[in-house]
Amino acid sequence: MKATIAQKAPYPITVEAGKTYYWCSCGKSKNQPFCDGSHQGSKFTPKQLVATESKTIYFCGCKNSKNGMFCDGSHNAL
């Protein structure tokens, strides 16, 4: 089963140091790029990120990145 493409572009999010984030890997969350529990009943699970510094992260929205939750440009080939 393939992940759903939420959008063919990353989500730029400013994360805060020390906070925990759960990236949606299945693409079905209504709260992209984060998990809202919609993966339940599928093989997908969210990926956890504990921010070590406050900065902008480009979370993958297409769910096809080869670099996990981080956009690696793979959306350009979809």
Ligand code: FES
């Ligand atoms: Fe997609 Fe949880 S809703 S991983």
Ligand code: FES
């Ligand atoms: Fe998925 Fe860029 S949005 S690789």
